[in-house]
Each structure stands twice: as C-alpha cells, then as structure tokens.
Amino acid sequence: MRILVVNPNTTAAMTDTIAAAAVKVAAEGTEIVATQSRDGPESIEGFLDGAVAIPGLLERIAEGERSGVDAHVIACFDDTGLDAARALAAAPVVGIGEAAYHLASFVADRFSVVTTMSRSIPVLEQNLQRYGLASRCVRVRATDVPVLELESAAASARKRISVEVAAALKEDRAEAIVLGCAGMAPLAASLSAEHGVPVVEGVSAAVKLAECLVALRLATSKVGGWAEPHPKARGARFDKLVADSAP
Amino acid sequence: MRILVVNPNTTAAMTDTIAAAAVKVAAEGTEIVATQSRDGPESIEGFLDGAVAIPGLLERIAEGERSGVDAHVIACFDDTGLDAARALAAAPVVGIGEAAYHLASFVADRFSVVTTMSRSIPVLEQNLQRYGLASRCVRVRATDVPVLELESAAASARKRISVEVAAALKEDRAEAIVLGCAGMAPLAASLSAEHGVPVVEGVSAAVKLAECLVALRLATSKVGGWAEPHPKARGARFDKLVADSAP
Amino acid sequence: MRILVVNPNTTAAMTDTIAAAAVKVAAEGTEIVATQSRDGPESIEGFLDGAVAIPGLLERIAEGERSGVDAHVIACFDDTGLDAARALAAAPVVGIGEAAYHLASFVADRFSVVTTMSRSIPVLEQNLQRYGLASRCVRVRATDVPVLELESAAASARKRISVEVAAALKEDRAEAIVLGCAGMAPLAASLSAEHGVPVVEGVSAAVKLAECLVALRLATSKVGGWAEPHPKARGARFDKLVADSAP
Amino acid sequence: MRILVVNPNTTAAMTDTIAAAAVKVAAEGTEIVATQSRDGPESIEGFLDGAVAIPGLLERIAEGERSGVDAHVIACFDDTGLDAARALAAAPVVGIGEAAYHLASFVADRFSVVTTMSRSIPVLEQNLQRYGLASRCVRVRATDVPVLELESAAASARKRISVEVAAALKEDRAEAIVLGCAGMAPLAASLSAEHGVPVVEGVSAAVKLAECLVALRLATSKVGGWAEPHPKARGARFDKLVADSAP
Amino acid sequence: MRILVVNPNTTAAMTDTIAAAAVKVAAEGTEIVATQSRDGPESIEGFLDGAVAIPGLLERIAEGERSGVDAHVIACFDDTGLDAARALAAAPVVGIGEAAYHLASFVADRFSVVTTMSRSIPVLEQNLQRYGLASRCVRVRATDVPVLELESAAASARKRISVEVAAALKEDRAEAIVLGCAGMAPLAASLSAEHGVPVVEGVSAAVKLAECLVALRLATSKVGGWAEPHPKARGARFDKLVADSAP
C-alpha cells in the first residue's frame, strides 16, 4: 500500500525528519510518499499559520488522490485542514495529532501533551474537545521552543522538552506523554527511556493507524460533514484540486 | 465607527443581502463597509468550502486593518476563519454564527438552529461545542435548501425553512430559532411574527455586537492563541496580508 | 430608548457608581434610568443576600414595565432574580454577570473572574455552568474585599484586585479578566491598561447588550420557563407587582 | 428528632398531603413538624413563583432554627430557596427534588421525571445540572396538570400522570420514575405497582435523608457558599429572620 | 430489618472495624449482618484486586438473598462488583463509595476524597464520573497509606490522612471531605472535629441509605442493565450463586 504523508509547511528539513519517522515504522509492503506543500508557512505555530497552510496542503491531498494513494497522513500536530481533506479525499485521512491522542488512550488513562509554542495550546485543546479525548488529556503544555529550533538547536530543545515532560509526570500525574509536534518525532524513544513512561509521537502513530484503516477497508463516511464536494465554482486553484480528487 | 462586513464567498447578490441587513440595524454614526472575497467558493456549504474560503477572507480582513476599520464581521454562519482573523487583526472580529448564538442565549433558555445543507450540521455543532453554547442549543436542523437558492428561489426556500422552524418548536421544545445562514437574514422578522418566538439572524446580531465591543473598547486579547503573527515566511500572498495588517 | 438599571441592593452610593458606568457607555438616544431596591440587603454577598434581594428587585422591574421601559438591567454580578424577572417582564432583561461573560467570550478564549467575597464563588460558578460558559472561564477568584469597601476604601481595594488579576494571568493563563462586582466598574479601564489584557465590566456590558436586543427587537421568549405568570394569588406585595407588569 | 417540613406555598390542603407523606415514613422517634409559608404563592409553578415564595419560606426556616429543629425539609420539588436556607440554618436542609434524584440513583441507572407544568421543566433541568445528576436523568416531562388540580381533580390528574409514566418507560428507556411535585406524593405506590418500576417521591425521600444526616451528625459545611450570614442591614423582615436563626 | 454488610476482602480485623461502624449508626430494629469473602484478596487496592474480589463478594450477596436480608452493603470504597450485585439481588444494594458521595452532596457544594493508595485514584474517578458526581468532587487524593496499615499502624496513618485533609481544604477549596476507604471509618468524627468541616465515611452512610431504601420500599429496577440473570451456564461456582439468589 502507498501512504501519502504531507508536511503542510514548506521546510524541507522537516519533511525529511517526518519521512524518516514514517519509514521507520511502516510495515513491509507499505510505501511512504513524503512530501510538503509547494507554498505556505515555513512552520505552523498557531491559528493563522494553520489557516494559511490549507491551500498548499489540500493541493497535495488532491494530487495524492489522483495518483491513487491508499491513505493520507497530515503531518502537522494541529491536524490542520483535516475536515476539509476528508471531504476532498476518498481514501482515509489521518492527522498526526488525533493519531497520537487515540493511541495514547490505549496505554494511559490520562496523558499530557508537550508541544512547542504557547499559542498552539488552544488549537490543540480545541481538537481534543472535538475528538472527545479532552477528558483523557490532563494538560497541554508548551515549551516555547519554536518549531524550527527542533531542527537547528536540537540539543537545547530536547533539554527543555525533557524538563516539561518531568513536570507533566509530577504535577499533572500524567501516565504517558504525547509529543505535540511532528518535529519531535526523533525524541520519543529516548524520552520514554529517560522518564519510564510511554511517549507517543504522532507521525509514527498516524502511519500505523493509516495502515490499519486500509487493511480493514475502512474509509471516510460520505453521509455527513465529509460528503463529496458539491459541484460549484471555487476559484481556479481550488476548482483544479477538486477536479484532481474526483473519483 | 466603521465596521467591515466580509462575505467570504464570491456571490455579489449575497453580499448585497448581507449589506442590507447590516445597514438596517447599524447605529447612526456606524458606517458599514460590505465586501466579498476576490476569489474562493461561490457559496460555503461544509468543511471544504469553508477551508478554501480562508485566503480570500483573510485578504479582506488585512485590507480592513490597513484601512483602519474599527471592527470586522465575518458574514458566513460557519464563522469561517474566525480564529485566524482574530490572530491577524488588532480590531475585534465577530462571526455571525457566534453572534447569533450568544444573543439568542439572552432571550431563550434553549434554541434550535435552522440552516441550509446537512453537511453544515457538524460544522455548526463543532462551533457550538467550542463556544460553550452547545448546552443551549437543542438541535441543529438542515432544510437542504442550497445557499444560493435563498436568492434565486426565495419563496419556496422560505416555505421549507418555516416548516423546519415549526418542527423545532414542537419536537425540540426550542424557545427561539437561530437562522443558520447569512442569506436568511431577510426572513427573520416575518418568521418571528409567524411563529411567535424570537428568531435571531446573525448578520444584524454581529453588527450590533461589533458596535458594543468598539464602544466598550474591547479588542481581541493578544496573550493566547490569537497573539500577533510571528515574523516568518508564509508565501507571497500571505506575507503580503500579514504585512498589510501589521500595526 | 429607555433602559432601567436596577441596583438590587439599597446602597445609594453604589447606585451612583452603577449609573455613572451605565451613562458613560450609553448610546446617544439611550436614556438610563438607574434605581435601587426600596428594601433588601445593603450589599449582596452570597446566596442568602441574593435571595432576600428578590422582592425589592422584582418590584422595580414591575414598575419599569408599567412605565414602559425598553429593557431592564439587573446590576448585581450574581444575576440575582434573573429568571423571575424574565418571567415577569415583556421587555428584555440582561444580568450584568451574563453580559460580561458573553462579551468576554468574543475577545478571549479563556477568561478568569475576579470577584469580592469567597462565598460568592459558588453563586458565580453555578451561573457559568447554566449559561454554558463554564468551559470559557478558567477560574473564579475572590479577593475577599467586601462589596461596600469598593466605595469606602477604593485605593486598597484596587490594589488587592490588581494582585488577583496578575495571579489570574500567570496561574490560570487567562486571556482576559471579568470583574465580578458592579462596584468594580470604575476600575476596568485602568486595570486593562496596567495588565495589557481586556478587562470586562458588567454594567457597561449589560447596557450595550440591552441596546442591542432592543435595536434588534429581540425580547424574551414566552414559550418556555419565562412564560407570562399564570393568574393566581401570590400575596399582596407580589400580586401588585404582577399586576403592574401586566401588558 | 424533630424535622421541620416547610411547604413553601400557602395552600393548606397541600401541606396536609405533604404532612401525611412525611409522617407515613418517619422513623419511630422522629417528630414531623409540617407547616407552610404565611404569605407567598398558592402554588409554585415556574421561576417567578419560586422567587416570590422565598421570603415566606426563609421565615419558616428561621423559626425552625430558633425552635431547635434537627433538620429542615423544603417541600417543593423545585428546591426553592435551598441555597439561601442552607446559608441561614445550622441544621441540615434537604430539598425534596434533590432527595428524590439522589435516591433514584441508587435503584436506577437512568430515570425520568414526570412533573406538572411545562414552565417548570427548565427549573428542574437547572437543578439537575447543578447537582451533577443531569447525566442520570433522561428527560423531564410535563403533564400540564396544574399543581392544585392534584388536590381538586385527583382522578383525572392521576390518569394523565400514568400516561406520561408509560411514555417515559417506552420512549426514554427510563428505569425508574421520579414524581416532580410534592402534591404527587400519594400516587407513588400505586404508580409503581401499575408500571413495575421504582417510583420515587420527594417528600418521603427527603424525610428519610434528613433522618440519615441527623443520625450521622452531618450538617451543612460553613466554609463555602453556605457560610453564616455576614452582619449587615437586610431590611426589617430579613433582619428579623437572620436574628432568629442565629445560634 | 436485616442489612447484610459484606467486606469483599478476607481480612477479619477489617470486617470487625466495618461491623463496628455499621452497628454504631444502625437504627433500633436494624440488624447488621457483617461478613467477609471466603476467598479473594486480603485488601483491595486498585483494579486487579477489585476484579479478583468479585467471586467471593457475589457469593456472599447470593447467600444474603437466600437468607432473606432486606438490603446489601458492599463495604469497599471502590464499590467493587456493584453492578453485578444489583443484577443478582432483588433487595437493594448500596456501595459505600456511592453512599458517601451522595450524602456529601447534601452538606457540601464541593468535596474532596482522601483515600489510601494512588493506584485507586482512577478507580474512584471512574465511579464518580459514572454516578454523575464528578462535578461535585474537586479532587481524589491519595495518602499512599496501604489499606492494612489503617489497622496495624493507626496513629501514623491518621496523621498522614489529617495532613491530606488539610491540603484538600486549602488547595482544593473543598467544603467537606469524603474518606476513601472502609478502614478509615473510625477516623471520621475526630477528623471532622479537628478540621471543622463535615467528614463523610462510607460504611455508616451506606447503612443509613440502605435503611432509607428499605423504609421507602425502593428496590433495584429490573428493566435495564440490572435485570435478573438470564438462565445460562456460568460454571459451577457461579451457577450455584445464581441459583441461590433466585427468588
């Protein structure tokens, strides 16, 4: 099976990080197609970046549909554009945030999230509330490590993240940690070893869940809010992507 | 004071309907600047349309900021792009959906929403949950009248809406009705007279609430998820609009 | 339009404070009629005071109805007697607590309340839960400044309030502050300037919202719990006020 | 022990009904002191009646305190004035509504309430939400039998109530029924026999729970919202009752 | 009336403690039959112990049914096996955890629980959520005093519990304390005297509530999840106990 993994920002180094995390856990027989938006923000930190990342992201999803991928992964922890992508695509779409929250729920009664910037906290809280898993998450914590510093200053970033993980275990009585940024994927194993609790990372979680859905032949329901697009004018760029994704 | 009212779709007739509803209730001394997106969907029905409407909408918000408007109204009942617009703008931003829900809460313990297409139901339910007002809304009901038929086939559309209002009063024990589409603005008064309950319409509600916020000098808090954009590359179109909206 | 603003305690100095806050924000053409209960508690601090304030309050609401005011404001942050007043009056009724919570929701994802006495905390929490806005309020904080000290010892009171505002911003990660007492109205602007976040005060919020409702011709729904009083004996004092408020 | 049972309306026949229900279940050694308000509404149907019943009710509670009763029961299903009575009294106070909901929770996972007038539905829903037991109550149903018809037209009233009980079992999948009016007390046993499920009635439930609290020496906590009244002027009538209830 | 009080662990000293607490509050005319499981864990600390305690517990409940007791009390604060026991028995069944939570709700708006081991916290939180009373409980606190130390090292255990009670009053603003273990029953009165708030203990609470239910002839509804067992093979031990409990 082929899984498209879209990094909805434009930073190639981050796409590489994401691709590595995806490939590492993919089953034999799963081909990971990692890509990034052609245009949009260089990193996604907060509501505005998430909104402006949508056109570039949807374009990649549409191209993936046209090329016949079996599933799509949106590799931003905010699950940017997830509802729109599900409406656009026939193949299942998995956000790395939701993937991590759901899998954490199988190994911990209560988890905390450790993310990058404070301004992302309400984005994630809003998602958790919608998914229904807010009751499983004790707290969303920010390190105020900017997304791109995860690449450029990895050592100091890891240190600040580890401090916040420790605080979550002590103050929140969290039983597991969810890492709240695709760029944190390489840190999960070592943080888990260091702190002695499960540390869930979204890229790998989403790839495995996408494999599950494909194996079980479960695709997005088309009878509710994710129904196929009505034909209508949406402007040149979006008309093209709707056409691209048409069955 | 000047209030920018943005119709985030590209249908001029609908902008006219919205402008009329806004002007009708604006206080003396309030100037309504009604506009519409330069590009984007011709109507907003569901998650995909809402997502692809965002670039055109944010552009208008940014232009409004640059021109010094006192407040912004997003005239789509889905409150499309509301969080991103609040992060972008210094002036307060009001969505017509949230405006209607909040005002309905002052005149009814429980209300129902009557909207256009079924695929919009989860969009509105998600908003209600986030705003906290889901407990005040008994049910979101769809008429499956397409948005643009509100303009082109007004009489038959009104009839189907009235039938759904009656059902909401009887089956949901709703005490007021919220009309779930900007294009329904002209129907509020007559539906209220016909059914004997308050019928709240979002465009007029949002204009009055925007006037309130300006009069009380209440503007969007910048210490949380709606903080000012970090400087970063977001692609030409979005870099321009962030620059336009800079103070 | 004429808006009746009832201070449901018997302290004239507090009525003056309330009247000043109301007049300051009233639109041109809005006449503020500020009054206070003829009998009842000198200040409202907790459930008992709120209960015993009801007869005096409802009397003023009934007199307002008879005199044809366009809207009523209950100027106690506990929203004392709000449901009963809505059942009694045809004109819309706005509580200053609910007004402040709703307006705060347009400028902050999460707010904290800073009020007077600890015993009022459950009163406000109960209101927030009922209005649906408990999910938007991080915490209700008491300063243990008695209501009447806001008049008699304004400087020291302000200091303690400011300390609590700072704590709310730091510990609760609140994005805005709601001031939880009518007597705090004069402090809103300076606290907002000092702390750099929106500070919402209920009297001005309620006056503007009352203006909104009147402008939009939205009055209390009479098909649910706020239906017109059934004819029945209620004792001399209350029979008179029901008669006074009859259309 | 002595338990004061206050009917907060002024209809003596209803006090007799309530007294009979209370005496029937009281333990040996429990003295029931049944009384009614000196002034106030002849029946309590909705928010306004509940509010205007408060002075007469609190007066009786204060007299009970002065006379040294061991516990108080408020015999209106709306739990009118419960918070104020708890602040006033040192002895425990039990509302018949809350008593019925709590006991029903021991014999049914989910129950429905069958009450008198539709306008009381939001009063009861608000209480259920506050008590935390809204999740246990499937639906509050009104028969639109006026309270006083329970006395004057008992046979036809019982018939309509029985129809609604049947509907609750079938449509709500309720496992027990809570009768939502003190005046329905005589019907509980026969309705339970007829429908084969527990039927909980508040007066008897409250008397037994009051006995429990007294036996366990559990009295209202005075460290929160039910703390003892601060000394202050509250008007002649209320100053007297606060003085009466002082320890 | 006869009330069976089952200690679902196998420690006789703890059964004695429980029996003493039960007898102390039982009404004249109530016979307490205290017993313990024949096999199972020596103490119940966490999910595993709770699960393995079920066969021994249900056996005692079945024997109680056969012998015609009027009500059953499950004397483990986790309310171990409560749903199964209710399905098995015709007589009402009361768990000491639920009994304490419900009674605490009559004397405190918000309470905290002080229990033994940390691993029991999610057990109790799960119960509170299910009963609907999670909104009344501020926090479940563990002392990490093992259950059996309550017997063997009573003085030091009491000290640690008292420290946690003080923390609950200060940090949680709790208005009452619920003691989260049957073995803490002897401490309730002195802790209440020491801290000046109601301290609710489950064994006595459950006995009084069982008396209530019997007096009011309220027994478990048999139309939902607690319906009588279908005839089927369940293995020798369980077939016997189902047969024993058959009417």
Place this chain on the structure above:
Amino acid sequence: MRILVVNPNTTAAMTDTIAAAAVKVAAEGTEIVATQSRDGPESIEGFLDGAVAIPGLLERIAEGERSGVDAHVIACFDDTGLDAARALAAAPVVGIGEAAYHLASFVADRFSVVTTMSRSIPVLEQNLQRYGLASRCVRVRATDVPVLELESAAASARKRISVEVAAALKEDRAEAIVLGCAGMAPLAASLSAEHGVPVVEGVSAAVKLAECLVALRLATSKVGGWAEPHPKARGARFDKLVADSAP
C-alpha cells in the same frame, strides 16, 4: 509477533468465529493465538456475566504473559476485565469495544452502536463515557438477538441487525455503525456494502491496533491505576495467576 486473543466466554464455536476474524486481518508475521476461558459464562450479556467472566479471562491473560505473547486482545465487546488485565500484563491489552470506537472515530464524526441484548446498553454506555468517546456515539441500540443466536440462527439474526442499522442511519443520523458483539464479526463487510457506510467490527479492529502498539513499542503505563500488582494474598487461584504474569 504473537497476539493472544481471548474469548472470555466458554463457547468454542464463538472462539472459532473470533479466530477467523482475527486471522483474516492479521499482518504477515503476526501469529494469532485464539483461546477461551476454561470456566465462566457461555455468553456475556450484561453486568453479571461480565463480572463472572473475569477469573477465567485473567487466567488466560496470565498464561499469555508467561508464554511471552506480544499483546493481548479481549474479545468481548464489553471490554470485560480490561483494567484488571492491564494491571496484570506487561504487554499491551486491547479491548474489542474500545478498538472499534477509536477506529470508527477516524472515519465518522458520529457513529451508532448496534449490539445484542438491551441489558448490555448501560455496560457499553459506561465504557464510552469512560473512554471519552460518548460524544462521538449518538446511540447504543439493542437488537435483542441473544449472543449465541448469532451462531445458531445467523440468517434471522442478520436480518434484525440490518433493520437496526437502517434505523441508526435514519433516526440517529449516524455516519458509521459499530457492531457491538464479537459474534457479529462475519457481518461487517456485507452490512457495509448493503448500507453504504463504514461498519466497524471490534475483533479485527483490536488485532490491527494491537499490531500498531507492538510495532510502536507502546506498552501500558505502569505509573497509574495499571501499576504492577502489589505482593499480597489473593487466594490460591489468583495468587497463581499473579505469579504467572510476573516478569
């Protein structure tokens, strides 16, 4: 990897059905070890059967641990004994109910459950509430087809299930269906084809999720309620199984 799939009832035909569903979706390299309890109920319908199934189930989990399986699946839709199994095992444990709910959340905003007997409804509702996914489930529906009829009278059972699926789509506006019994596994594909929506079945869902957790090296957190058993006497049968599962 080896996954133990335990049918916690004693009906061998049902174990065969479960094994077939598991094997069908297992990845290459995954060995399914399907087994059933040695003793316990022949089918699990409601709280009592669930409780009495626990000893037999835990015994199989302990044997699985000793034999070094990589993950455990509890193949009863009630997720019987899930918490106790997680405390007992080091390897991850997945219930087929939770597996189905979580996967359904990726393909439907709202789903309904179609299960066997009415008495199981509260069991499943309680699980959904605890997992956090109650907000995603519109309704749990019973067909009142006994579990074992799924084997013995497959055709008529399927018909009744299909009728209920149709009702869920129409009345609940569900977007997907979750089949609420392990014995329904063979029906998922044909019901999905017939009704045009995703139909999620728990056995296959749990197997794939167990594979995910193993691939991602995510095992149950041991710092909360699922911590390793304390050493203590639990009776011969349970002492043995705790010993068996010790690392």
